[in-house]
Amino acid sequence: MGDSFSKKENRNKKAKAKEDKAQRMKERKANNNKGKSLEDMLAYVDENGNLSAVPPKETRIEIDSKDIQIGATPRPPEDTTRTGIVTFFNTSKGFGFITDDKSKESIFFHVNELSEPVKEKDKVSFMRERGARGYNAIAVRKADPGAKTP
Template sequence: MGESFSKKENRNKKVKAKEDKAQRKKERKMNNNKGKSLEDMLAYVDEDGNLSTEPPKQTRKTEIDSKDIRIGATPRLPEDTTRTGMITFFNTLKGFGFITDDKSGESIFFHINQLTEPVKERDKVSFIKEKSARGYSAAEVKKMDPRTKKS
């Protein structure tokens, strides 16, 4: 009894797949990049930060005294904490609001307990920017005189 058409087709597909696999294996062996010398694998960085195959020129080397090298984070200068801004939102019933900082444009939260005098929306104010658990908040919020722009 002979094979059915689908069995022959499946057998031919398996034979073809084995031949393709053997061909790919042969190509990989021909194009094998293993066993390169150390010189072929090295890459150098030139003075502009670009990779090159040539070592950098020795003439451009400068000696650096080890005492001049500082390791660690650079100390931050204390930033000016007194800022100015405009009250963009204020809810008197809930007792909080937001000030848009003139310098950075960010929205800073304030609580009614931090007000030195009554304020309303669109008032120009000066305040101290403080770091809090939830980001920055404003303290010592003072209304500024609109004519003199001073608090």
């Protein structure tokens, strides 16, 4: 008993596909791009960002190391002493709040940071310190009565 027509056809298709594949492999080996020199594979970028096969003309610019700035530009030092008005002070609990004249924000202070006793609506000078919940006033003292407000 022989093979059916469709089996013969499938076998012939597989053989043809195998031959085609072998032919393509031979063509690839014949036209192999391997073995190019390094110079043939290099591409250059000119000053405008365009690719070219020709190396650009060598131009060197001398830069003085003193002209190179590394890092962020330094900020001018902040005025550390500020003024404000005591808006709230609880003597029994030992804390209060000062409204800063410059930023108009409410800043916490503790009685341990007072250099002299204060009461509400007193004009004070202080320094700010970053705390866990925002700014705290430290070194709080009554402002001079003749001092100018900003």
